[in-house]
Amino acid sequence: MLKNLSVEQLKTDVLIIGGGTAGCYCAYTLGLSGSHKVLIAEKANIKRSGCLAAGVNAINAYITEGKVPQDYVNYCKKDAKGIVREDLLLSISENLNDVTHTLEKEGLVILKDENGKYVTRGDRNIKINGENIKPILAKMASESDNVTVINHVNITDLLVEKNRIYGAVGFDVNEAKAYVIFAKAVLMATGGAAGLYRPNNPGFSRHKMWYPPFNTGAGYAMGINAGAEMTTFEMRFIALRCKDTIAPTGTIAQGVRAKQMNGLGEIYETKYGVATCERVYGTTLENKEGRGPCYLKTDVISKAQEEDLYKAYLNMAPSQTLKWLEGGQGPSEQNVEIEGTEPYIVGGHTASGYWVDNNRATTVRGLYAAGDVAGGAPQKYVTGALAEGKLAAAGIEEYLKEDFELVSSNVWEKILANYDEYLNNPIGNITISQVEEAMQKVMDEYAGGITKSYQFNETGLKLAKEKLEGLQQVLNTLKANDTDELLQIYEIKERLTVSLSLIEHLKARKETRWHSFGENMSYPNVDDNYNVYINSVKTGDGIKIIKRPLVVDDYKNIIFTFNGDGNIQYAGGEIDER
Amino acid sequence: MSVRINTNSCVGCKKCIEVCPGNLIKLKDGKAFIKREKDCWGCTSCLKECQAGAIAFFLGADIGGKGSTLSTRAQGDLRYWIVTDPNGIQKTITINTKESNKY
Incomplete structure (x- = not known):
């Protein structure tokens, strides 16, 4: 029996976790078609949440006159030294201009010349006034009658049975209230992960960082814990x-x-x-x-x-x-x-994130991913995230045509009991901020942070893993006085989960392909044997690494298939190492 | 980097509490206050929401702050940004929100 939280159950067709750039655009697209009930669950308020809170300086991904979508793909591929998914990049590139024009129609100011053409900044950028881009997107997302937004609700766990999603669980960050949300399909759009490493300004201005400090890798962590496959975490982003x-x-x-x-x-x-x-x-x-x-x-x-x-x-x-x-x-x-800056994991700039197919489906059936949380396609920027929101909406519409029975179990009771434990733990010597500081120190010193000039080696990574696992134990003893503090505990819990996966990825790519982003001093050179994706899946025995062949040049779009028992059948081929 | 909320000017409308992307602002005795000032990202969303002009933004000394504050208000298409130094001397930059960045 819960002592601390009341519980509200909700039912929807599509649950969108995170009302940032990608989440809002997916809701907008599903809103236009109007055929499904959509619910956005947002940790803060979609008006200013996510990367675009303060605004954005330019549209950095646009196909300018004389260029074609493949040019953008080629640029991204070269910049990432070949470790990209061309299929994903091309589908994004083909939609960049469409989403830009839609935003302009909805009120985004874009600089034009005397002939009414966009003024470009370099080959791929156009000039805008991006101060109010998020309020514009938020309005677009919530306008349709079939879309509901619940702000200030932090989702922590996915509900998955036999590898099929059926909802998610979270809590209100201001009230003593938990939510159990049942959904036929879920879009993960929580953004990337900041705060894994000790930041540039560790004192008073610790949150004066590049990426939103409130994007703590929740989406990655929920996916990792639900057995979803992740890709290329080892391509960290440093701005x-x-x-x-x-x-x-x-x-x-x-x-x-x-x-x-x-x-x-x-x-x-x-x-x-x-x-x-x-x-x-x-x-x-x-x-x-x-x-x-x-x-x-x-x-x-x-x-x-x-x-x-x-x-x-x-x-x-x-x-x-x-x-x-x-x-x-x-x-x-x-x-x-x-x-x-300190390193981040962010799929909008590097190729880190969920392993998705061309419809933005993840390896968990009914779970989709878009924006910074989705992997394989770096250099998305704002318009790429919007494009993925649109593509995921199409993928979800297609999935909902399938006939399937929504499974149900009472696993959510266990998740609520976890909340209750934190709320009922006795006050101890170790505080939330101590654990955060400890985690960031470990990552900085042993996993290639600022003070180590972004360099790491195998011995250090092994030590980092041990220390973080120790911190996970300590974390379980933390006390939350209310759901505001519960949020802070979960934000560290998520980052520990992401960091442990990141360490396995850093270990598995035994080469240095990208200076700074992945500077492995145990293997300081490029090795062509690593012209592969390093993917990972968390199993009962720990994190398992899977190497998959590159989807470049003469490629076929990856579309996942599942077998009779619901498990993944095809996810892009596997490189056999025996 | 953080914000300072002037309790005397705050009207308790909760708009800043609603919009903060970090859920950092809470209500105490009918007035807004920033619960974890070190956790502010510096997005200035709360300043833009506040019609009472009760919120100002400042840089911590660790990133070069010297005690000045930044505040803002909007009128029609114009947004005014006001920097006030510790002696009360102000400089205002006016932005036409219908105009694009030049860079």
């Missing part, structure tokens, strides 16, 4: 950002063409290569070898350009403008110092 505020550098680098310069005044922009990981690596190495600090050389820009930069940053990262004004020197007078 190159303005020092301290961790604000974007692209606006300065691409907007006013500022070059990367070291502490000696030397331009090192192209010395290490121009792939995303190499730009981070270059800056890391310059610092490591004593030639830091590193900058974007902005002291040549005009006062007018400076004023425009102030405005551009207010529309996406206001802290940077405040920093310039408060410090008394703007970018025209002082070069902008840059640094690499």
